[in-house]
Amino acid sequence: MLTQTSLNRILYGSRGFRIRVPISSCTLAAGAGEVYRKVIKVVEEHGVDAEVYRVGCTGLCFMDPWIELAREGLPPAIYGNVKTEQIEHIIKNYSEGDLSEATAVRFKTGSGGPPALEEVDFWRYQVRYVSRNCGLVDPESIYDYIETGGYLGLKKALYMKQEEVIEVIKTSGLRGRGGAGFPTWLKWKIAYEQKNDVKYVICNGDEGDPGAFMNRLLAESDPHRVLEGLIIAGYAVGATRGIIFVRAEKPLMADRLEKAVEDARKLGFLGKNILSSNFNFDVEVYRSAGAFVCGEETALIAAIEGRSRPRQRPPYPATHGLWGRPTVINNVETLAHVATIFQTGVEEFVKHGTEKSRGTKMFCVTGAVKRTGVYEVPIGTKIKTLVFDLAGGSIEGRKVKAVQIGGPSGGCIPAELMDLEMDYESLQSYGAIMGSGGLVVIDDSNCMVDVAKFFTSFTLAESCGKCLPCRVGMRHLSDLLERLTSGEASLEDIEVAQELGESIARSSLCALGGTAPNPILSTLRYFKDEYVEHVVNRRCPAKVCAKLVKYSVDPALCRGCTQCARVCQVGAISGSPGEVHRINYDICIKCGQCLIACPFGAIKKV
Amino acid sequence: MVKVYVNGVEVEVPPGVPIIEAVEKAGYRVPVLCYLNDFFSEATCRLCVVLVNGRVVPACKFPVSDGAKIVTESRELDTYRRMNFQLLLSTHRIKCWSCLRKTSCSLLDLSKQLNLGEFPVCSECPLTGDDCLVAKGEPCLGPLTAAGCSAECTRNGVPCLGCRGYIEDPELWRDSMRDLYEKHGVDGEKLEAAAKFFWSFLPGELKKIISEVSRDK
Known part of the structure; x- marks a missing residue:
């Protein structure tokens, strides 16, 4: 557990003044690299006695890049959306004790000033259990991790018998955070009971869903927690080798995990006789060119073996996995949970969650919301809390229409069901899946048929092509949606889509095919009227499907400024200055440039 | 030997053999295409789907388990087989x-x-x-x-x-x-x-x- 002295040491550092700058893939994209260099420059130039400290990301993407200033005697203050030119000003003001410009402070001393993290909406409903270190410690320093209580869980586990370790996870009720929610202890137990001299544990860090990045965030901000969980899993099942499977497209994640493995090996948390026990274990980081299908465990194993297709289960990997040996595959988040459970005890873990699914889960909220980011909430939290309270709801003037949960293989939950408490079973019964936990918020400017088309084209491209229903069926579904969005489909086609989708879902080989038609099936379930509208009236209610919309000029508003005619690439707009312009529909390619260009709002989508 | 019930008919087969062997032993047939006895059983064509305890599985690959209740004909299975066969035909130039x-x-x-x-x-x-x-x-x-x-x-x-x-x-x-x-x-x-x-x-x-x-x- 994190004691007050340790926390102070982490917060303020040895020099009593720490400036945290998040360095991870997401913040770097938002410009944290520049901020980092600028902070160092300012600190040097002004002779501020501060340590510039690199941390991982907290998951509050909407305020990237942020910095946190912490000096002993002052509450640590977080500044969001920092620009390089503000930094000098921020550091000067903070040093003088003026916190008024901070977005939030980590804890409050006295009244007034910026709100504490516990008081702001994007933090209040969160339970930072597994992401506790994210944004707090240097991900590349093993000592800082140990300071926060790291590798204590491993030590505890190594004092237990293997059965006892599995029993601890059983009493915690931890379920796989990768999507299906299979009880973790059962997987371990089956592998443990196998008589085999070589066993493997694999950490699945593939994470291929568009709009989900909690695994990357966790492994980039706190790689040692994942590694510790993997070592405990290895000990529990009696494995000799662990593999961390990372996408090569996430280089920083792989680099940090590799660094973590190296450091852990140096300090004796990996290798022979770990912590003076007779447990030998080593870990390798495996980089693979990403394929969405590798999220499926048999395909992941095949990818390590050099092929890339799933196979029919059973035999399950727990009995017949990598190179034919018993193999346990756990998600990054599951393993981080394992480490945290052993560090803080089961009681802390079971405090949150529902009867059937204990603990917390990280969710990525993206799409049409004010505050995109990664939020860790107890399982069983309402969708409403996540979308409206934490993420701030839709952008001004828009209305949330649906939430796509579980990525491309999940389903759309309509706005009317926002009161739904999210756990594995409830989501499944409403046609979505928990998946890795990506929530894409869709507002009323989106056409649901178009949304289904987008996700279908994704799974179609990612289908490995092994089994017939997924390979050919998804192609037909995609063609069908193409016809629907061009207004060429008939009502029968909607029924065919339903029947074909159900057939693919039930008769496919792996989970990818089994869930690939979910976007279509769930939109058909909740938004059938939009499909019918596309067919019967050949109209797209949200005015998204290009072939079904028409641009027209409102004569009352047009002043004849010729802006639209000038931007039109195909010369479809005619009219001389001062006159009402006209669009020639035979030539118009519906690119929408005129709509953007018109300063008077005279061009309308019909 | 394990006991399984194919459409209610009790048959005994060695443990671990694919369901299709139990089905054949019971005197029923399921359509197969990609399955070649002992040479190829990757379960890719999905035409041999049967119901085992309510779950849709390919008969050519899924192993038998003791007391499994196998159904080889039902309206649901027929739909899947027809659908998959039509998908196959749609890629076949006659x-x-x-x-x-x-x-x-x-x-x-x-x-x-x-x-x-x-x-x-x-x-x-x-x-x-x-x-x-x-x-x-x-x-x-x-x-x-x-x-x-x-x-x-x-x-x-x-x-x-x-x-x-x-x-x-x-x-x-x-x-x-x-x-x-x-x-x-x-x-x-x-x-x-x-x-x-x-x-x-x-x-x-x-x-x-x-x-x-x-x-x-």
Whole structure:
């Protein structure tokens, strides 16, 4: 557990003044690299006695890049959306004790000033259990991790018998955070009971869903927690080798995990006789060119073996996995949970969650919301809390229409069901899946048929092509949606889509095919009227499907400024200055440039 | 040995064998395509799906478990099999007239078993190569007509008149025109005359294609 002295040491550092700058893939994209260099420059130039400290990301993407200033005697203050030119000003003001410009402070001393993290909406409903270190410690320093209580869980586990370790996870009720929610202890137990001299544990860090990045965030901000969980899993099942499977497209994640493995090996948390026990274990980081299908465990194993297709289960990997040996595959988040459970005890873990699914889960909220980011909430939290309270709801003037949960293989939950408490079973019964936990918020400017088309084209491209229903069926579904969005489909086609989708879902080989038609099936379930509208009236209610919309000029508003005619690439707009312009529909390619260009709002989508 | 129930019939099989062996032992049949005894069982065609304790699984790969209740025929399974077979056919370009496998074609057998999919009369016609009536310049409508008549007419040297109805597959119409009628120089007027027999039943596009051949000659 994190004691007050340790926390102070982490917060303020040895020099009593720490400036945290998040360095991870997401913040770097938002410009944290520049901020980092600028902070160092300012600190040097002004002779501020501060340590510039690199941390991982907290998951509050909407305020990237942020910095946190912490000096002993002052509450640590977080500044969001920092620009390089503000930094000098921020550091000067903070040093003088003026916190008024901070977005939030980590804890409050006295009244007034910026709100504490516990008081702001994007933090209040969160339970930072597994992401506790994210944004707090240097991900590349093993000592800082140990300071926060790291590798204590491993030590505890190594004092237990293997059965006892599995029993601890059983009493915690931890379920796989990768999507299906299979009880973790059962997987371990089956592998443990196998008589085999070589066993493997694999950490699945593939994470291929568009709009989900909690695994990357966790492994980039706190790689040692994942590694510790993997070592405990290895000990529990009696494995000799662990593999961390990372996408090569996430280089920083792989680099940090590799660094973590190296450091852990140096300090004796990996290798022979770990912590003076007779447990030998080593870990390798495996980089693979990403394929969405590798999220499926048999395909992941095949990818390590050099092929890339799933196979029919059973035999399950727990009995017949990598190179034919018993193999346990756990998600990054599951393993981080394992480490945290052993560090803080089961009681802390079971405090949150529902009867059937204990603990917390990280969710990525993206799409049409004010505050995109990664939020860790107890399982069983309402969708409403996540979308409206934490993420701030839709952008001004828009209305949330649906939430796509579980990525491309999940389903759309309509706005009317926002009161739904999210756990594995409830989501499944409403046609979505928990998946890795990506929530894409869709507002009323989106056409649901178009949304289904987008996700279908994704799974179609990612289908490995092994089994017939997924390979050919998804192609037909995609063609069908193409016809629907061009207004060429008939009502029968909607029924065919339903029947074909159900057939693919039930008769496919792996989970990818089994869930690939979910976007279509769930939109058909909740938004059938939009499909019918596309067919019967050949109209797209949200005015998204290009072939079904028409641009027209409102004569009352047009002043004849010729802006639209000038931007039109195909010369479809005619009219001389001062006159009402006209669009020639035979030539118009519906690119929408005129709509953007018109300063008077005279061009309308019909 | 484990006991399983195939459609209620109790059979004993060695543990771990695929369900299909238990099904066969019980005297039932499931359609199979990609499964080749001992050589290939990757469960890719998904035509052999059966229900095991309510779960849809491929019979060729899924191992038996003690007391498993296997159902081989149901409306649901039939839908999946038909659907998957149709998906397979949608990727298959039918050219039975020049296909070497037409006497030993698994697809043809399956289409009969599932009562699905239409193949041309050529698939049943024993005349191949130079013996083919079209190759001899006869206006045989076999390539455009649905099979099922055992090709009685062409077998006896009489060109097909298309009494069983045309096949609804524009790709096949064009293929047969190019591969057969035009290549062998069948007289377009003769062909049109033969097609006139059931002319009013033909769809517009097919009529157009036939008329074009006729006009070109």
